[in-house]
Amino acid sequence: xxxxxxxxxxxxxxxxxxxxxxxxxxxxxxxxxxxxxxxxxxxxxxxxxxxxxxxxxxxxxxxxxxxxxxxxxxxxxxxxxxxxxxxxxxxxxxxxxxxxxxxxxxxxxxxxxxxxxxxxxxxxxxxxxxxxxxxxxxxxxxxxxxxxxxxxxxxxxxxxxxxxxxxxxxxxxxxxxxxxxx
Numbered sequence: 001x002x003x004x005x006x007x008x009x010x011x012x013x014x015x016x017x018x019x020x021x022x023x024x025x026x027x028x029x030x031x032x033x034x035x036x037x038x039x040x041x042x043x044x045x046x047x048x049x050x051x052x053x054x055x056x057x058x059x060x061x062x063x064x065x066x067x068x069x070x071x072x073x074x075x076x077x078x079x080x081x082x083x084x085x086x087x088x089x090x091x092x093x094x095x096x097x098x099x100x101x102x103x104x105x106x107x108x109x110x111x112x113x114x115x116x117x118x119x120x121x122x123x124x125x126x127x128x129x130x131x132x133x134x135x136x137x138x139x140x141x142x143x144x145x146x147x148x149x150x151x152x153x154x155x156x157x158x159x160x161x162x163x164x165x166x167x168x169x170x171x172x173x174x175x176x177x178x179x180x181x182x
Contacts, residue, residue: 049073051088054080059098059154059174063165070096070156076176085155086113096156100176104149109133111140117158121166122146129168135159
């Protein structure tokens with residue numbers, strides 16, 4: 001009489017699904033937006049990015065006496081943060097993406113499926129830049145972590161931080177909308 005042992009089938013299935021599970025877990029930035037943000041007193045914008053469909057807000061970096069304002073895609077859901085700027089082939093000098101952390105935490109990003117170089121700017125709980133991963137390598141799987149707790153991560157074109165004189169300690173000003181994406 002022949003008996004069926006379900007264990008080899010189950011183990012084989014797990015081995016076949018493991019790469020998919022790792023890919024899904026790996027694409028999510030640590031500290032992705034899972035919790036709704038606190039209500040802010042900002043004005044709500046109806047402007048949406050033509051490619052991502054994400055809401056656009058103004059984000060300003062204050063470097064000494066100079067203010068640099070960017071039209072910024074708001075990645076305020078886990079799904080939007082997972083996708084980020086993946087597959088995008090260009091980012092204008094006045095464009096950016098911001099990834100808010102509704103609970104400040106250590107954040108870490110990578111460049112998987114991202115064909116353009118970025119400057120990844122980590123914003124601390126005092127709304128100042130803590131560190132910048134400059135000129136990131138497209139498609140790299142290297143982890144790029146924040147130095148300490150981050151309230152947000154801000155991405156601009158690779159090399160633009162140096163060109164504009166943006167550096168750790170600079171203030172970052174932005175207001176999240178009152179009605180966050182669900």
